[in-house]
Structure formats: structure tokens, C-alpha cells
Amino acid sequence: MPENSTAQTSPIAIIGAGPAGLFAAECLSRKGHEVHLFDYMARPGRKFLMAGRSGLNLTHDEPLEQFLQRYGDARDWLEPAIRHFPPEALRQWAEGLGEPCFTGSSGRVFLKSFKASPLLRRWLTRLQEQGVQFFPRHRLTDMQGLSLTFQTPEGPVHRTARAVILAPGGGSWARLGSDGRWTSLLKEHCTPFAPSNCGFMPDWPEDFLLRHEGATLRGITLSFAGQTHRGDLIITKRGLEGAPLYALSAPLRQALAQSDGKAVTVHLNLRPTLERDRIMDRLARQRIRESRSNRLRKALGMDRTMRELLVQLCPDARTADELTQAMTQAPLHLAAPAELDRAISTAGGLKRDSVDETFMLRHQPGLFACGEMLDWDAPTGGYLLQGCFSTAHCCAEGVHHWLSRSLPGKMTP
Structure with missing residues (x-):
């Protein structure tokens, strides 16, 4: 059940139903916020399912100091988020959904089921129980402040949100949902995508x-x-x-x-x-x-x-x-x-200096971003998913506190 009940006039909009978007939705709906989750694919978590086909590598079990070094130049940027939601927390989250984990000989942490689909099903059920509303086949085509325009099979749809979280992913595996087209809305704030974890x-x-x-x-x-x-x-x-x-x-x-x-x-x-x-x-x-x-x-x-x-x-x-x-x-x-679209992940995306410590865009109060769309790079081995979950957690906390400050007398913990 939600922890708190927050007076609202319009929902929080999250763009992108990959791991980062789904987890941000979970964190915010748990706090009592109304959350609408938009994605241009018909079903959520398509790339997440693909990543788990050969055994979902959720995170890595190594000393945190060593873990943080894997993020290279982005370490000091991502470190606060990862320390606040570290690998052990991600493992506990998965096990809280009834999906036990184990650590392989390489230190990688896997689901014992070796499949992403059971975890995703349980996750989506939890989100629905927390009141998250899903809007598939909605492609974001325009943003004017916190006013959004989507292209849908029925034509353009306009929505206004109290806060917006962007989590549309990077620029690889377009057929699974990460085509990078969102960059056209934030051109001056983005570094071009480049293939990472690639051949x-x-x-x-x-x-x-x-x-x-x-x-x-x-x-x-x-x-x-x-x-x-x-x-x-x-x-x-x-x-x-x-x-x-x-x-x-x-x-x-x-x-x-x-x-x-x-x-x-x-x-x-x-x-x-x-x-x-x-x-x-x-x-x-x-x-x-x-x-x-x-x-x-x-x-x-x-x-x-x-x-x-x-x-x-x-x-x-x-x-x-x-x-x-x-x-x-x-x-x-x-x-x-290798070509960009065949890379496991991408470098590039939303520039570091475009967001504050809560991942809110500096030029637009109430607009946040998380996950692979941010310009950070990490090797395979669980570091990619951990970065997505940790930045989503930090981002959701940032939204919650920003909204609390914007409503005098409505401050919540």
C-alpha cells in the first residue's frame, strides 16, 4: 500500500517503460503519487526481456569501491545514486518480488530462474496494484515545459503533468524500443550516441x-x-x-x-x-x-x-x-x-551538466531524466542495469521532494 497520500491536480508522467521508467514509477506510486507511464511500444520492458534471454544479470557482487570504478569518468556523477540504492538493495528488491538470486563464479548476480519474464510479470502486477496507469503506443513528439504531445494510433494526444521523468533509453536496438529519437526534443543538451559493449x-x-x-x-x-x-x-x-x-x-x-x-x-x-x-x-x-x-x-x-x-x-x-x-x-x-543499433548499450545522450544532483534538467524545473539516456558508460556484468535502477531511484526521490517543496504545508518525508 502507498506510504503517503499526496494531494494532486494532475499525474506524474514517465516516458519509457524500460527498467528505469518502471522503477521510477514504482518508487513514486509507493509514495502515493498518481503515475502515468507512457511508451511507444505495445508492451513494457521489451529490451529488458531481451537482456534476460541468456540469464538476467541483475548486478555484480564485488566491493562497492571496486564496483564504482567500473563507471570510469562518470563515477563521481553516479556514485551518490548508487550508494543510495546499491547492488544489495537491487538484489533485495528482486527477491522481494519472489525472484531469488545467486552469485556466479565471476561475481555476477543472476536470477535463479535465469529468466526476466517471471520477474517482469510480477513487477507489472505490483505496479498495477499501486495504481500505475500504462499508456502503450504513445510516442512523445513534443514538450512545452511540462505539457506533452504524443503520437498514437488514434492521432495526437496532449497531456499536462505535475512532473515529468524521461526514461526512453539509449540509441541501440530500436526494434525493442530504444531508438534515440527523443534527442530531437533536447538537441542542445545531448551528446551524440556512440556504440558501447559492442563488437x-x-x-x-x-x-x-x-x-x-x-x-x-x-x-x-x-x-x-x-x-x-x-x-x-x-x-x-x-x-x-x-x-x-x-x-x-x-x-x-x-x-x-x-x-x-x-x-x-x-x-x-x-x-x-x-x-x-x-x-x-x-x-x-x-x-x-x-x-x-x-x-x-x-x-x-x-x-x-x-x-x-x-x-x-x-x-x-x-x-x-x-x-x-x-x-x-x-x-x-x-x-x-559495430553499428550503433546492434550495440548492447550506448554512450552519449543527455549531458551531465544539463541536470542537477537529482537528475532534474536545469533549464526546466519539474523535468527529470534517468537511465541509459544519460551520458554515462559502463561495461556488461550487471553495471548497466544497476546504473538504470539507481538513477531511477534517485530521480524518483528528486521528483517527490521537488513536488513536496512546491506545495507549502504538504511536506512529506
């Missing part, structure tokens, strides 16, 4: 990509700018995908932006669990007359994709020493990030 295009011949499409380089490491990340890389016709690249996407994107059109080099280790001396010893034991491909296959169990990749990256490596160097530090030249 990259290597400078390989197209026939190599097509020939090995779908192949996985398992357990490799990538090193760049003082960082090393381990995981699997998948070859697609569009380039390379996988967790090690996603973790490096921010520094790689920045380096490419400054490279004057030239490729950026990362270093690939195909056998990171083997010491160099061991690799060299295994290779040296092979017969001299064996082909390079056979030596790599027999000594190190390398499959055809890895063997051909070494030829592509280090064509002149022949001796045991040269092959060892190639296997452990092969130069991988990356020419461009």
Missing part, C-alpha cells in the same frame, strides 16, 4: 569472415590500454563479438575516434593458460618437416579457425619462438566499432 570490425578479408562465420575463439584474452580481459570471441560476417571486446569497447572507441581513420591494435593471446616456455617447448618437440598447421594442431590442439587466424595475423611466424610470440601476443587490428 568491432577487424581489417580482415571478407572471405575470411564468411568462411569462419559462427566460429568461437574460446578462452582467449585481449589486451589494450593496460587492460586485459578473458572470454570467448565469436566471428560473424560483421566482425568480432564477445565479452573481452565489450569490456574494452570504451577505450577502443575513444582510440578509434582519435586515430584519423587508422585501425587500432589490440593484442590477442590464444592460449592464456599456458606459460610461454611451455608453449615453446611443445612446439619445439614437433618434427621440423611438419607443416606449421600440423605443428599447431598436434602441439597445442588448435582448431582450423585458430590456425588460419594465426596465418592471417602473423603470416611470417615459423620458428617455435616466432609462433609462441604470435600465439601469446598476436596483433589484432580493429578498424571500426
Whole structure:
């Protein structure tokens, strides 16, 4: 049941029914506010459901100080919100909806059900019980202060709100609801979107990509700018995908932006669990007359994709020493990030200096923003969702207190 009952003349409008918008709606409706939630998709949480298809990674279980460092330059901006609603609070929220969590060996926190859909169903039920009203197929097309215009299948609809929270997401996966079109309403306050947690295009011949499409380089490491990340890389016709690249996407994107059109080099280790001396010893034991491909296959169990990749990256490596160097530090030249719409998330969006500490836009009192639409960047591993929930929580608190101050004699805790 609501904590308080607040006299109102018109509802709070929330734009966007992703995790940030839904959570802001929950926080405000719990305090007794009338909340109307608008989204141009037919159903809420479409991208949230997609993120949970392979197991919903809700947050990460690591010391908070280390956790906060994952947000890079945006740490001091997001830190107050994350400290106020930290990973443990997000875990407790999910378990309060009847969805227990567990921590994997990597420290990532998952739902035990491994599915986002049961959590979303319970969440939507809670919101309906708290009185949140949903308005699907409403695309925001104009804002004049707190007066909103939506395009709907029935034509334009006009609404006026006591306060507005923008939570329309970033600029990737448009078919799931995040198309970034909202930026046209706040042009002077936005940084252009850029792909994050994305794949990259290597400078390989197209026939190599097509020939090995779908192949996985398992357990490799990538090193760049003082960082090393381990995981699997998948070859697609569009380039390379996988967790090690996603973790490096921010520094790689920045380096490419400054490279004057030239490729950026990362270093690939195909056998990171083997010491160099061991690799060299295994290779040296092979017969001299064996082909390079056979030596790599027999000594190190390398499959055809890895063997051909070494030829592509280090064509002149022949001796045991040269092959060892190639296997452990092969130069991988990356020419461009994947297209924006296929990125897991996006950097760019609403500028940091456009909002105050409660995420209210400085130029328009009563207009707030939260979630991925804000110009912050974070790796996968639970940091993205945590940032969305934490900024939504802070944003909702900001709306509540702003409305309380605007009604003398109606101050609530």
C-alpha cells in the first residue's frame, strides 16, 4: 500500500517503460503519487526481456569501491545514486518480488530462474496494484515545459503533468524500443550516441569472415590500454563479438575516434593458460618437416579457425619462438566499432551538466531524466542495469521532494 497520500491536480508522467521508467514509477506510486507511464511500444520492458534471454544479470557482487570504478569518468556523477540504492538493495528488491538470486563464479548476480519474464510479470502486477496507469503506443513528439504531445494510433494526444521523468533509453536496438529519437526534443543538451559493449570490425578479408562465420575463439584474452580481459570471441560476417571486446569497447572507441581513420591494435593471446616456455617447448618437440598447421594442431590442439587466424595475423611466424610470440601476443587490428543499433548499450545522450544532483534538467524545473539516456558508460556484468535502477531511484526521490517543496504545508518525508 502507498506510504503517503499526496494531494494532486494532475499525474506524474514517465516516458519509457524500460527498467528505469518502471522503477521510477514504482518508487513514486509507493509514495502515493498518481503515475502515468507512457511508451511507444505495445508492451513494457521489451529490451529488458531481451537482456534476460541468456540469464538476467541483475548486478555484480564485488566491493562497492571496486564496483564504482567500473563507471570510469562518470563515477563521481553516479556514485551518490548508487550508494543510495546499491547492488544489495537491487538484489533485495528482486527477491522481494519472489525472484531469488545467486552469485556466479565471476561475481555476477543472476536470477535463479535465469529468466526476466517471471520477474517482469510480477513487477507489472505490483505496479498495477499501486495504481500505475500504462499508456502503450504513445510516442512523445513534443514538450512545452511540462505539457506533452504524443503520437498514437488514434492521432495526437496532449497531456499536462505535475512532473515529468524521461526514461526512453539509449540509441541501440530500436526494434525493442530504444531508438534515440527523443534527442530531437533536447538537441542542445545531448551528446551524440556512440556504440558501447559492442563488437568491432577487424581489417580482415571478407572471405575470411564468411568462411569462419559462427566460429568461437574460446578462452582467449585481449589486451589494450593496460587492460586485459578473458572470454570467448565469436566471428560473424560483421566482425568480432564477445565479452573481452565489450569490456574494452570504451577505450577502443575513444582510440578509434582519435586515430584519423587508422585501425587500432589490440593484442590477442590464444592460449592464456599456458606459460610461454611451455608453449615453446611443445612446439619445439614437433618434427621440423611438419607443416606449421600440423605443428599447431598436434602441439597445442588448435582448431582450423585458430590456425588460419594465426596465418592471417602473423603470416611470417615459423620458428617455435616466432609462433609462441604470435600465439601469446598476436596483433589484432580493429578498424571500426559495430553499428550503433546492434550495440548492447550506448554512450552519449543527455549531458551531465544539463541536470542537477537529482537528475532534474536545469533549464526546466519539474523535468527529470534517468537511465541509459544519460551520458554515462559502463561495461556488461550487471553495471548497466544497476546504473538504470539507481538513477531511477534517485530521480524518483528528486521528483517527490521537488513536488513536496512546491506545495507549502504538504511536506512529506
